[in-house]
Amino acid sequence: MKLRYLSLLLLAACSPGEPPVPFRPDASIQEVMASVVDPAADALWEAVSSETTANGIVEHQPRTDAEWLAVRHHAVTLAEAANLLLIEGRVVSHTNKLEDAHVPGILSAPEVQKKIEADRQLFAERAHDLQLAAREALAAIDAKQPQRLLVAGERIDAACERCHLTYWYPNAEQPKWPAPLKHAAAKP
Numbered sequence: 114m115k116l117r118y119l120s121l122l123l124l125a126a127c128s129p130g131e132p133p134v135p136f137r138p139d140a141s142i143q144e145v146m147a148s149v150v151d152p153a154a155d156a157l158w159e160a161v162s163s164e165t166t167a168n169g170i171v172e173h174q175p176r177t178d179a180e181w182l183a184v185r186h187h188a189v190t191l192a193e194a195a196n197l198l199l200i201e202g203r204v205v206s207h208t209n210k211l212e213d214a215h216v217p218g219i220l221s222a223p224e225v226q227k228k229i230e231a232d233r234q235l236f237a238e239r240a241h242d243l244q245l246a247a248r249e250a251l252a253a254i255d256a257k258q259p260q261r262l263l264v265a266g267e268r269i270d271a272a273c274e275r276c277h278l279t280y281w282y283p284n285a286e287q288p289k290w291p292a293p294l295k296h297a298a299a300k301p
């Protein structure tokens with residue numbers, strides 16, 4: 114009886130005439146980047162990393178259950194942050210002062226906004242890329258595999274870059290890398 118009641122409720126919640134649940138986006142995409150996405154990603158990248166100190170190279174990786182759990186929280190945050198980006202009505206910036214605005218080829222906040230709204234599906238794909246990479250990090254963390262977490266970290270980095278290249282600095286000049294060394298150039 115109880116179950117049936119529940120399914121009726123679910124049906125009612127999904128009926129086509131119902132207005133959608135009203136989200137109330139408060140932070141801008143810029144703020145979500147700075148407050149949620151960036152710190153969570155940084156924590157994941159730092160979780161498996163090496164650092165040169167006065168005493169030599171120190172390899173970081175989570176070791177205790179508590180350390181793995183702390184990293185896990187960041188992976189969950191990052192995976193869900195992807196959904197935060199997709200909430201309609203979230204403005205790109207409240208201040209219109211984007212980081213690196215002085216760099217040639219960087220779009221202004223209204224231009225970024227226009228680009229997102231012109232094709233929300235594409236923006237969703239970029240956000241889902243990030244979510245997939247964060248889920249891969251989560252799987253690595255649950256399996257306690259530092260090397261796999263490192264690879265997931267690279268996927269996360271690629272997902273950030275892919276979205277930024279589309280929406281933030283599509284026209285920015287690509288960095289000029291130094292010419293490859295001779296022996297490297299010989300490789301296929």
Ligand code: HEC
Pocket residue numbers: 142143144146147150151154198205206210211212225236239240243269270272273274276277280281
């Ligand atoms: C789905 C698209 C998308 C993904 C994925 C994404 N970003 Fe962003 N990010 C944006 C947009 C759009 C801007 C430009 C507007 C702005 O400056 O806030 C931005 C800006 C930023 C900024 C500058 C914030 C400021 O103060 O101006 C940082 C830092 C940043 N992103 C970090 C990240 C990191 C780290 C990742 C990956 C873990 C990431 N972003 C993934 C869309 C994305």
